Amino acid sequence: MDNIKSVTLMETFIKSGGYRSLKFAKLKKDKIVNEVKNHLKDSELKRHEFSRYGLVAKFAMNRDFKWDYIGLNDYLADLGLLIPVAKMLPDKELKAEEVYERIKDFELPRKSYSLKPSFNKDGKNYNTFNEEELEIYEQLNLDMLLNVFDAAKRDVLGCEEHYESIKQEIMSCGVLQDKKKIKYAFGSLSLSLKKEGYDINSIEGEYGIDFLINYTKPDMNKLNEFILQGTITQGEVFQFRKDVTSEDKEMKFTLMEIEDEHKQIQMLSSRSLKASLARELE
Numbered sequence: 001m002d003n004i005k006s007v008t009l010m011e012t013f014i015k016s017g018g019y020r021s022l023k024f025a026k027l028k029k030d031k032i033v034n035e036v037k038n039h040l041k042d043s044e045l046k047r048h049e050f051s052r053y054g055l056v057a058k059f060a061m062n063r064d065f066k067w068d069y070i071g072l073n074d075y076l077a078d079l080g081l082l083i084p085v086a087k088m089l090p091d092k093e094l095k096a097e098e099v100y101e102r103i104k105d106f107e108l109p110r111k112s113y114s115l116k117p118s119f120n121k122d123g124k125n126y127n128t129f130n131e132e133e134l135e136i137y138e139q140l141n142l143d144m145l146l147n148v149f150d151a152a153k154r155d156v157l158g159c160e161e162h163y164e165s166i167k168q169e170i171m172s173c174g175v176l177q178d179k180k181k182i183k184y185a186f187g188s189l190s191l192s193l194k195k196e197g198y199d200i201n202s203i204e205g206e207y208g209i210d211f212l213i214n215y216t217k218p219d220m221n222k223l224n225e226f227i228l229q230g231t232i233t234q235g236e237v238f239q240f241r242k243d244v245t246s247e248d249k250e251m252k253f254t255l256m257e258i259e260d261e262h263k264q265i266q267m268l269s270s271r272s273l274k275a276s277l278a279r280e281l282e
Helices: 005-015 018-040 069-078 091-096 100-106 121-126 131-139 142-171 174-179 200-207 209-215 220-228 234-238 258-280
Strands: 047-050 055-060 065-067 086-088 113-119 181-184 187-193 216-218 241-243 252-257
Touching: 005 018, 005 121, 005 142, 005 174, 005 181, 005 187, 018 055, 018 131, 018 142, 018 252, 055 258, 069 209, 069 216, 086 200, 091 100, 100 200, 113 142, 142 174, 174 181, 174 187, 200 209, 209 216, 216 220, 220 234, 252 258
Parallel strands: none
Antiparallel strands: 047 055, 055 252, 065 241, 086 216, 113 187, 181 187
């Protein structure tokens, strides 16, 4: 077992503290963000800019919506847009509706792998750390928290990049690709092919457009492309959703670089302008 590439890589990563460092880095960053939130939560302001650190903190409500997907699908079908944007409902819902067996043979070929590590007692012991180490951040003032946030963020990115490179090597292991699951000293490694979705055109050809209206929902990324092209407006789409946000829902807190906020605003402005120009040119 020791000479299997995937096992050697994962054992080395765990023994070197790589996985533990990744867990700790994520929790440390989350702890810092949460403590910054605690310092600002009683303020009447929803946006706080800290130019000295190049950071902005924001409280915003992530609203919850209930969609009338059948109504939206019917509307899109009339415009000839349903097939280009449709994706099947999750398999669990399709099975509940007793239609999964009718469409399972239309699944697209799976091409890329995903890796799931599971840890036994020894693996969990290696990956354990003293969470009391994070309590120090509860004692820091706001300036000190903002000062250490950048380093914490870079720690997470560095650990994630390292782990991702290890995972890519592990997933290339021929033995693991053949067996799909390997047990080793610290647990097991499971490899599975990611689902790519279904052949929507073939399903429509077999069962008709009404089947898609009832058992799909739009891929919002694809639908957004048609909005940007001016083919359909955002208002036409949003008429099929209802705001069901609870009055006592907690606002989401975000801490980010000011530069990243500017990029988000510019991207949203560019998309809005693109959609407006597309409609004017019709």
